[in-house]
Amino acid sequence: MTTATPKAPLRSAAMIASIADAGVPTTKAPLGAALNKVAESDPRIVGLSADLAKYTDMHIFRDKFPDRFFQMGMAEQSLLMAAAGMAEVGLVPFASTYSVFATRRAYDFLCLDIAEPNINVNIMAALPGLTTGYGPSHQATEDINILRGIPNLTIIDPCDAVDIEQAIPQLVDTPGPTYTRLLRGAVPRILDQYDYEFELGKAKVVRPGDDALLVSSGLMTMRALLVAEELSKQGIEVSVLHCATIKPFDEETVAREVNTDRPVFTLENHTVIGGLFSCVAEALAKQGIGKKIHHIALPDEFLAAGALPTLHDRYGLSKNAVLERVLQELKKP
Incomplete structure (x- = not known):
């Protein structure tokens, strides 16, 4: 079901606030619906959660397939080890928890029990980056940086419900492990307004433009598209390149x-260290391309707690903050 999102209130609950901007439609719990659709014809699919099914949208799968759902309690290491065992016997597990717990708390289990044997365990990690206002204990601002160095691991940073819905079947068919920065609850739905299809491992030009290029991932692609539409009203045509797959x-x-004459910006819901900006810089260096990249990302610090709209303004991720930053750079001689 898709509904219009009302204008963001001045205050919002730190944990459950939607990250959809005003006027952007949303879809409720796209992970659960997409997983149920695939699971109807694929009995190998099982779901697991570390006492967070309701808060990672895995409860949708649990309610439809109770015999194929496993509640592991507040034990993320056990969650990943159980998922690894299931994958070893031919099942296709989707294990859900918060990003901070999957990366900081259960890293060794992900690395050695899942990635090293290269088995199909799909980790659906909610609250990536600055999608909760609960402070550093729940803000996974460095999860991509932590995981990029693990061999065999595929890392997905979806923009919206369209990305999630289209990615799930492809994750099922991916032989090795995957980590998805899950957007939960009322998830934005914007990519279906463009000629876009998710393709694992591929970056896609969602919107063309000759005046500047915004290279984005995750929810920041939503912001990039909104900024591009605003700039178009001013006669500035901006291209948006969506990198749904980070690794x-x-x-x-x-x-x-x-590698054109356009100014280039990277936009990511992640620390500036080790995420999308780093991926772009590394790619250019490998090919000998000298190009200045303007980065829009979270700072290298532990972030404050508070209401999400306020925090996104404070740390430069809101639409208005991005618009101001891009215009500032474009106006420079």
Whole structure:
């Protein structure tokens, strides 16, 4: 079900606030619906959660397939080890928890029990980056940086419900492990307004434009598209390149799109260290492309707690903050 999102209130609950901007439609719990659809014809699919099914949208799967759902309690190491065992016997597990717990608390289990044997365990990690106002204990601002160095691991940073819905079947068919920065609850739905299809491992030009290039991932692609539409009203045509897959990174497409005379910005809901900006810079360096990249990202610090709209303004991720930053750079001589 898709509904229009009302204008963001001045205050919002730190944990459950939607990250959809005003006027952007939303879809409720797209992970659960997409997983149920695939599971109807694939009995190998099982769901697990570490006492967070309701808060990672896994409860949708639990309610429809109770015999294929496993509640592991508040024990993320056990969650990943159980998922690894299921994958070893031919099942396709989707394990859900918060990003901070999957990365900081259960890293060794993800690395050695799942990635090293290269088995199909799909980790659906909610509250990535600055999608909760509960402070550093719940804000996974560095999860991509932590995980990029693990061999065999595919990392997905979806923009919206369209990305999630289209990614699930492809994750089922991916032989090795995957980590998805899950958007939960009322998830934005914006990519279906463009000629876009999710393709694992590929970056896609969602919106063309000759005046600047915004290279984005995750919810920041929503912001990039909204900013591009605003700039278009001012006669400035901005291209948006969406990198839904962070690893393996589509270096060829990114380098081709960046290697023009257009100013380039990276936009990510992640610390500036080790995320999308780093991926782009590495890709350009490998190909000998000298190009200045303006980065819009979270700072290298522990972030404050509070209401999400306030925090996104404070740390430069809101639509207005991005718009102001891009205009500022474009107006420079």
